Amino acid sequence: MFYVYLLRSESSPAQVYIGYTEDLRQRLKEHNSGKSPHTSQYKPWILETYLAFSDRNQAQDFERYLKTGSGIAFANKRLRSSAP
Secondary structure, eight states, X not given: OEEEEEEEESSSTTOEEEEEEXXXXXXXXXXXXXXXXXXXXXXOEEEEEEEEESOHHHHHHHHHHHTSHHHHHHIIIIIXXXXX
């Protein structure tokens, strides 16, 4: 499976991160251990939402979409719990 996920920073709840991976558990561990320079300053992270895809291209396309203006609006309305 291929996963698109949304993380929320526990230390700074307004910070969210959207990513793609084939190993969701391992990727969350990497974010929380500081291995990703994009997320290291806001750790620890909690997994807020994830979607599983059987097709790699669909997952990557959806991740790219979620990082656009309309994708961010969609995620805020449909995928995120109540924002701080």
